[in-house]
Amino acid sequence: MSTTTSPQTTKSARKDTRLVEALNLTLADSYALMGLTHLAHWNVEGPGFFFLHKAFEEQYEQLFEAVDEIAERLRALEAYAIGGLGKLAQTAGLEEFKAPMAQNDYVAALIVAHEKVMADLTRARDLAGEVNDLETQDLMIGRLQWHAKTVWMLKSFLKN
Amino acid sequence: MAEVKACSCAADCIPEFCDWKCALRVVDELLATPGAVTGDDTDLLLDFRSLIRQQKNAEATLRVFCELRRRLEVKHYLAFYRLRSWLKNHLLAEVRACPAAAPEQIPVRLNFYCVEAVRRDCLCAAAERGNVLLAPRLNFVFRPINKGPRTLSAATVCASSA
Numbered sequence: 001m002s003t004t005t006s007p008q009t010t011k012s013a014r015k016d017t018r019l020v021e022a023l024n025l026t027l028a029d030s031y032a033l034m035g036l037t038h039l040a041h042w043n044v045e046g047p048g049f050f051f052l053h054k055a056f057e058e059q060y061e062q063l064f065e066a067v068d069e070i071a072e073r074l075r076a077l078e079a080y081a082i083g084g085l086g087k088l089a090q091t092a093g094l095e096e097f098k099a100p101m102a103q104n105d106y107v108a109a110l111i112v113a114h115e116k117v118m119a120d121l122t123r124a125r126d127l128a129g130e131v132n133d134l135e136t137q138d139l140m141i142g143r144l145q146w147h148a149k150t151v152w153m154l155k156s157f158l159k160n
Numbered sequence: 161m162a163e164v165k166a167c168s169c170a171a172d173c174i175p176e177f178c179d180w181k182c183a184l185r186v187v188d189e190l191l192a193t194p195g196a197v198t199g200d201d202t203d204l205l206l207d208f209r210s211l212i213r214q215q216k217n218a219e220a221t222l223r224v225f226c227e228l229r230r231r232l233e234v235k236h237y238l239a240f241y242r243l244r245s246w247l248k249n250h251l252l253a254e255v256r257a258c259p260a261a262a263p264e265q266i267p268v269r270l271n272f273y274c275v276e277a278v279r280r281d282c283l284c285a286a287a288e289r290g291n292v293l294l295a296p297r298l299n300f301v302f303r304p305i306n307k308g309p310r311t312l313s314a315a316t317v318c319a320s321s322a
Contacts, residue, residue: 108241158237 016131020079022124023136025091026143027070027081029117032092034063036113039097046103048157056106059150066143073139107154114151118144183212183246186239190232201231218251218300222268223275230273244270249303253282256297264291268300 041056071081082091089096094113101109125140187209190196197205208228211221225247233240248270254263266282266289279298287293 104237105241108238111238112242112245155238160234160237 014077014079016127016133019124019127019131019133019136020074020077022120022127023070023074023077023079024082025120026117026124026140027067027074028088028091029094029120030063030067030070030143031088032094033110033113033117034060034067035089036094036097037063037110039099040106040110043099043101044103044106045100048103052103052106052157055153062146066146069139070143073136077133077136104158107157111151111154111158114147114154118147118151121147183243183250184209186242186246187212190236190239196236197232201228204228204231212246215250215302218302219275221302222247222251222278222300225270226272226274226278252301252303253279253286254299254301255282255286255291255293257286257291258294259297263299264289 037056037060041053041060044052044056046052074081082088094116095109097106097109121140121144125137125144128134128137128140187205190205191202191209204224204227208221208224211217211224215221225243229240229244248268251268253266253268255266256263264286266285268278269281269285270278272278272281282298283293283296286296
């Protein structure tokens with residue numbers, strides 16, 4: 001199996017509106033999740049404050065980088081990235097936090113949000129595979145790995 | 161926690177209300193995990209499962225949930241967060257200022273561990289809306305669910321969480 005994407009394949013990926021829509025959805029998801037994680041970073045309180053404050057900071061910083069990567073992949077496919085806070089929030093459809101919440105509720109709510117993002121990333125990964133766009137598929141796999149690791153860490157925090 | 165492959169309430173899973181993992185599925189995962197729930201807690205969890213499956217007695221559902229939450233939340237925080245989210249979206253309090261008044265629907269906040277505290281919170285919320293509660297009556301009810309054809313996104317929700 002070839003490990004590079006031929007120019008012809010990239011062309012078919014560019015034409016695939018489903019893939020572009022799926023990528024834009026992952027972009028919106030990641031941006032919305034970044035906002036929620038940032039909110040949690042600011043407002044978390046309790047005995048786990050220092051750990052969670054630091055962990056959430058690392059997470060939203062990594063999500064900021066991810067958003068840029070996904071948007072630039074869309075441009076590489078000659079599609080446009082969606083933007084604007086309202087549009088991104090509406091597209092993502094993640095439930096907003098009703099701060100202040102208990103520290104464990106922030107963690108649980110973020111796990112639920114990560115799961116939604118992972119479901120959309122999985123769909124984008126599979127669509128990229130269908131059109132043999134290996135670069136996009138690789139990006140989605142990388143994102144999925146990061147989210148899975150983050151969910152594992154958040155779940156571990158809740159274990160008693 | 162062991163993963164249950166089939167979503168036990170797929171036919172009723174409405175994404176706007178289900179917060180990604182519907183309550184039956186969460187309960188089934190708890191029941192399927194060896195050692196997660198034992199003894200009387202298992203019986204109570206089965207009662208809760210029956211109540212949310214039937215969706216006929218909201219007050220009893222809330223009462224059993226609060227009892228389960230007191231017993232199991234520390235050990236299964238995420239599962240109970242999902243159940244709370246589900247109940248928050250599926251339950252309503254209907255408050256009448258007096259027996260003859262029209263009912264007003266109040267969202268149920270589950271920040272408490274007993275039904276009486278939830279009831280008091282709902283009455284306070286009704287009073288904050290300007291209602292003069294002369295001889296208030298409060299009933300917990302299940303929110304009516306649109307059981308029409310399921311959308312693709314609803315199917316995706318259940319499939320993705322399976």
